[in-house]
Each structure stands twice: as structure tokens, then as C-alpha cells.
């Protein structure tokens with residue numbers, strides 16, 4: 001199972017989290033987020049990595065040109081689209097960046113929002129389900145209603161996000177079988193400052209599932 005730890009801002013934390021077992025690190029390329037990092041800051045974290053992990057840039061309504069530039073400048077190998085990007089936009093991005101994994105995040109406000117997934121299946125590699133928040137795009141700490149996701153079985157891989165913590169992750173995984181999980185605020189001290197003790201506890205809980 002993939003384990004993405006998102007909102008990395010510090011090189012030493014990124015490296016430690018990768019060594020603890022994360023298969024992907026997420027970098028917030030959304031100005032205004034308390035976890036925002038520049039392409040140059042991402043590059044420093046990437047250069048510090050002593051193990052191989054996916055490096056996922058998180059974007060919100062950014063142009064294909066800007067994303068392409070940030071990919072070139074930062075060393076990321078996957079792009080997560082976390083706002084209202086259309087399937088047409090995803091298709092355009094795929095043409096611009098054929099070698100890069102494209103992850104489309106769906107923020108689930110009502111059970112009907114899950115139906116949006118169908119229109120992205122042919123133009124992205126991976127889906128991510130996150131909780132909806134009126135004012136924040138991500139990193140909210142809000143959980144999804146896992147019971148209602150039990151019939152969500154898309155034909156492409158998907159990641160479960162939204163309010164996961166070392167304490168509740170096994171409850172979620174008892175109900176659901178995502179291809180991976182994504183955590184941010186549940187393993188932090190403050191936004192952008194990861195708590196390595198919480199990350200360690202997460203991997204202890206996950207055990208052989210990773």
C-alpha cells in the first residue's frame with residue numbers, strides 16, 4: 001500500500017519520513033497554504049533524500065504552463081490536482097507531461113460527489129478522496145464518512161485522505177481497501193512541521209500493510 005505524507009517543508013523531516021517507510025512525500029505548491037513551498041525548497045528536500053520515494057506536487061487551479069515549469073524546477077515526479085480541475089484540463093496536462101503521474105483529488109461534500117470519479121478515469125493515473133471544507137482546500141483534518149465509501153471501487157488506483165491519524169487509520173482500513181493513504185495534519189505539530197513520533201506510530205500501526 002502507498003503511504004503519502006503530505007505538506008513536507010523541511011529537508012531533514014522529509015528524509016526521516018521517507019526512511020520510516022513513506023512511499024511518497026507531498027509538497028504544497030499552493031500559495032497561501034501554511035505548508036506552501038517553492039520549487040527551490042522542494043529541490044532541497046529532494047536532494048536530501050537518501051531513499052527513493054515518489055515526490056508529489058500539490059496544485060490548485062494552476063495553469064499547465066506553470067505546473068510544467070514547477071515540475072522542471074523542483075524534481076517532483078507526480079502532480080496532484082486539488083481543486084476544480086476539469087477532465088479536459090487533466091487531459092491537457094497529461095499531453096504536456098506524459099511521464100508524470102497525475103493524481104486528481106476529489107473533495108467529497110455529498111455522496112453524489114463520488115460520481116465525478118467516472119469522468120476522470122481515462123485521463124488521470126490515480127484518484128484521491130479528501131474531505132470537503134468550506135474555506136480550506138486541504139490539510140483540514142476532517143474525516144470522510146468511511147461507511148459511505150465502501151462501494152467506491154474505481155478501475156484505477158485511489159488514495160484515501162482526510163483526517164487520518166495514527167489512532168484512526170486502522171479503523172479506516174478495516175472498512176476500506178484503498179491503494180494508498182495520505183496524511184498531513186494528523187502527523188504534525190503545527191502546519192508544515194511534521195511530528196516524527198506520530199509518523200513512527202503511524203508505521204507501527206500499519207505494520208506489514210506497507
Ligand SMILES: O=C(O)c1ccccc1NCC(=O)[C@H](O)[C@H](O)COP(=O)(O)O
Nearest residue numbers: 006033137138139140141162163184185
Ligand atoms: O495541506 C494543505 O495545506 C493543502 C493546501 C491546499 C491544497 C491542498 C492541500 N493539501 C492536500 C493534501 O493532499 C492533504 O494531505 C490532504 O488534504 C489531507 O490532509 P489532512 O486531512 O490534514 O490529513
